[in-house]
Amino acid sequence: MDDPVKLQVRLPKDIHEWLAAFAIENDRSLNGQVVAILRRRMSEEKSTQKN
Incomplete structure (x- = not known):
């Protein structure tokens, strides 16, 4: 985990x-x-924003 x-x-x-x-x-x-849930959601948001 960075910083x-x-x-x-x-x-x-x-x-x-x-x-x-x-x-x-x-x-x-x-x-x-909590970090795993947030990272997964963050990834979903990023892929949604690309479309």
Whole structure:
């Protein structure tokens, strides 16, 4: 990860629980899961903007 930035986010409990379970399923930390979701979405946005 290049030059990581610390970010605090307040999440509803149900979203936190879902993220934590999803992270476990994917053998990632909670932070790693959030980054993976955001990177995937970022990639989708970039490919949509090309069209």
